[in-house]
Amino acid sequence: MSELQLMVLVVAVIYLWECGVWLRRGAVAFRMDARGRWRLHHPATALGNPAGGLVLAPPLPPLGYLIPAAQSPLSVGPDGVFAYVAQCLNPGWRPPQSGRWLPFTDVRDLTVSGRRLRVGKLTLVTTNSLYQAGSLAAQLRELAALPATRREQALAATLRAAFDTAAIQARWQTFAPLARPLRNSCNLLWCYLFLLAPAAIWRFGFLRTWLPVLLVLLAFTITNTVLFHRAHRRLYPMEEDDRLTQDCLILLAPASSARAHDTLARHLFTGFHPLAVAQVLLSPEDFTAFARRVVLELRHPVLPVCPESAPPAALATEAAARTALLGAVTNFLQGQKINVPDLTRPPERAEPACLTYCPRCESQFTTPDGTCPDCNCLPLAKFPG
Ligand SMILES: [Zn+2]
Structure with a gap:
């Protein structure tokens, strides 16, 4: 391998690393493809x-965006904060959580x-990003300062704000x-990085081209820094250190x-519920499929719903927070003209022999009753008729 090939390979590996985004379970990412369509x-x-x-963000031009959105990792009630949520937006298991109970x-x-x-x-909780941690800290300080009544x-106002699609649209209109x-x-x-600069070095040799190549590269990075700084200051005025x-x-x-x-887009929708972001960005079909998953998960979280060691106040807070979130999701979907009983109807039978299904992961079984092994013994539901 020549020195030029090695150099391009090193830059490509670093670039691919930059394309990767680590998401904690309970978060999803909205990825824009070359044609401007969003996928979950x-x-x-x-x-x-x-x-x-x-x-992975789309690595090839025209470069699209990858925007994460995360559910809250806390169950918050009038009495305190439980660092645990039973539901998880993603298929599979819920992530490990500290399960700390903290009265206000x-x-x-x-x-x-x-x-x-x-x-x-x-550590009360590890969030999906520095910005989400900051937003939760501000919310908890505000709640702690209020009388319990x-x-x-x-809390109801915070939930309403999390599903405010007009605010999400406005944020996108500011961002774009x-x-x-x-x-x-x-x-x-x-x-320039992957085509023009290597071609120039290959054609004219490193000694003759390194200085102009470096100067053009610097011109690009200075331009990007100025554009990023201005836009970031407008979108995230309080995040000076990260900027x-x-x-x-x-x-x-x-x-x-x-x-x-x-990087500029990464925290655009912090504080909004991923389902509300999905309504703004996804096609109606993809949004409906995601909405079904969110409602089923809220109704039937994987067992056990809470850690056995949790105090009664924490259990009550988790149940109340999940019920309130399910109510907000239902209201939101009704506002989008989606019939929730229709949305959550039983799945189509994969085969006539299937008698039962898991109400959470929707696996189907030929046994007349029993539990789902993938959802830690969640009782199965019978197909109608
Ligand atoms: Zn299951």
Whole structure:
């Protein structure tokens, strides 16, 4: 392998690394393809572990976006916070969770450390991103400052805001024109990095071309840094520390610079429920399929619903939070003119011999009763008739 080939290979490997996004289970990613269509992706099981998995952004031009959206990793009630949720948006098992119960009287000394939300020295929960951790910390501080009687009202308002599709649309309308010049520049940088610069070095030799190649590369990374900085300041005005870190990366690492548009999009929908984001971005068919999965999971989470060691107050908080979320999802779907009983009707029988099905994962069985082995002994439901 020549030195030029090795150099291109190293840059390509770093670039592919930049295309990967680690998602904690309980999050999904919306990926835009070359034709501008959005698809839903769950954390990979092959490239992942029980806590999360990798999702790859489209690596070839025209470069699209990859935008994650995550469910809240906390069950919050008027009395306290339970660092546990029974439902998981993704197929398969729920992720490991700390299961810490924290009454609001003990919500003091709340800090954000990277993706972790900490109370004193203890990690309450590991979130999907620094921004989600910050958003949850702000929400908990606000709730802790309220009298208990007003917390229920505040929680209901937070849930309503999480399903506000008009706000999601507005966010996208703000983002799209800000990101367009950056995305164009990223596409040009990709072509320069992987086609033009190697071709110039191959044709004229490294000694004659290294300086002009480097100067053009620098012009690209400076342009991307300026465009990213301006757009980021507008979209995430409070995230100054992260902005500085990303500015440095985009300026000094060409592979990161070629994905700057994606970095800008990554936290766009923090705080919104993934189902509401799906309604805005996905086709009606894909949205309906995802909605069915969300409702079934809320109604029939994998067993045991809660850890056996959880105190009664935590169990009550989990049940109340899941019921409130199911109510919000149902209202939201009705608002989208979706008939929820129709949406959650039993699946079609795969074969006439099938008598029962799992109400969560929808596996079908020929036995007249029993439990689903994939959902930790969740009782099966009978097919009608
Ligand atoms: Zn099942």
